[in-house]
Amino acid sequence: MSRQFEGKVALVTGGASGIGAAACRQFSAQGALVVVADRNASAAEALAGQLDGAISCNVDVADPASCETMFSMLRDKFGRLDCAFNNAGITEVTVLKGEPLPETHMLPLDVWRQVLAADLDGVFHCLRGELPLMLESGGGAIVNAASLQAHLSYPRTAPYTAAKHGVLGLTRTIAKEYGNRNIRCNAISPGIVDTPLNTDVINSDEFRDALLTSIPLGRFATPEDIARAAVWLASDQAGYVNGAFLAADGGIMA
Numbered sequence: 520m521s522r523q524f525e526g527k528v529a530l531v532t533g534g535a536s537g538i539g540a541a542a543c544r545q546f547s548a549q550g551a552l553v554v555v556a557d558r559n560a561s562a563a564e565a566l567a568g569q570l571d572g573a574i575s576c577n578v579d580v581a582d583p584a585s586c587e588t589m590f591s592m593l594r595d596k597f598g599r600l601d602c603a604f605n606n607a608g609i610t611e612v613t614v615l616k617g618e619p620l621p622e623t624h625m626l627p628l629d630v631w632r633q634v635l636a637a638d639l640d641g642v643f644h645c646l647r648g649e650l651p652l653m654l655e656s657g658g659g660a661i662v663n664a665a666s667l668q669a670h671l672s673y674p675r676t677a678p679y680t681a682a683k684h685g686v687l688g689l690t691r692t693i694a695k696e697y698g699n700r701n702i703r704c705n706a707i708s709p710g711i712v713d714t715p716l717n718t719d720v721i722n723s724d725e726f727r728d729a730l731l732t733s734i735p736l737g738r739f740a741t742p743e744d745i746a747r748a749a750v751w752l753a754s755d756q757a758g759y760v761n762g763a764f765l766a767a768d769g770g771i772m773a
């Protein structure tokens with residue numbers, strides 16, 4: 520495997536599970552010094568312990584103060600940041616803990632706020648720490664986790680859909696604003712991925728077959744499928760890709 524990230528510092532939020540954990544492994548296998556950042560501190564620490572030169576960071580991206588602490592630690596430890604994968608995220612299902620999803624007019628305000636805080640505000644909080652570090656070190660590459668739902672929707676998913684549409688808009692703004700200073704910003708739009716985030720949905724009798732039928736490739740994505748695409752966007756191989764989204768959805772949107 521190529522060592523294309525040798526000596527580079529790569530931050531992955533939501534790095535302790537699913538797509539983020541796969542991205543941490545891939546960045547590390549290609550030479551990066553990885554920061555496994557997650558609100559699940561023990562899982563982040565366990566993964567960082569398996570990767571050469573990696574460190575973990577206990578962060579809640581929904582909390583601006585927690586993000587500021589993380590970036591001041593990064594500044595002290597490395598003084599630079601080359602790649603960032605803003606991947607931490609939740610859904611309505613996470614907040615409602617398996618309760619049925621209500622229609623939008625019945626959605627508790629708190630559910631709306633929690634999803635937006637993690638999935639949209641969280642990306643903004645991280646950008647506020649990443650951009651100054653990248654400006655100081657002469658550039659960098661940012662990948663934001665969007666979703667199929669940055670482009671289309673499913674009923675009863677208003678907060679997640681709104682947040683992910685917002686992530687795409689934020690991505691495009693950063694690309695336009697900072698491209699002239701060698702900072703690229705792109706989004707990855709995964710389809711339906713077999714991770715803990717999705718277990719309830721993809722294993723449900725109600726949805727599983729219909730979802731599989733909607734995927735031209737006929738299978739759910741693995742976390743590794745998505746991580747490969749995200750890590751590619753963060754690499755110099757994607758050096759002229761800026762402000763784009765990469766659909767890694769098995770062809771659903773086609």
Ligand SMILES: NC(=O)c1ccc[n+]([C@@H]2O[C@H](COP(=O)([O-])OP(=O)(O)OC[C@H]3O[C@@H](n4cnc5c(N)ncnc54)[C@H](O)[C@@H]3O)[C@@H](O)[C@H]2O)c1
Nearest residue numbers: 533536537538558579580607608664666709711712714716
């Ligand atoms: N799984 C899918 O089908 C799918 C599809 C499209 C997009 N995505 C996006 O991919 C990203 C990763 O999802 P996944 O499927 O790997 O989920 P996952 O649940 O396996 O992992 C998400 C990780 O993010 C962490 N996290 C959640 N909220 C956090 C917060 N506020 N601060 C810090 N860490 C936090 C969790 O602890 C967890 O380790 C998310 O942004 C998700 O919206 C996933």
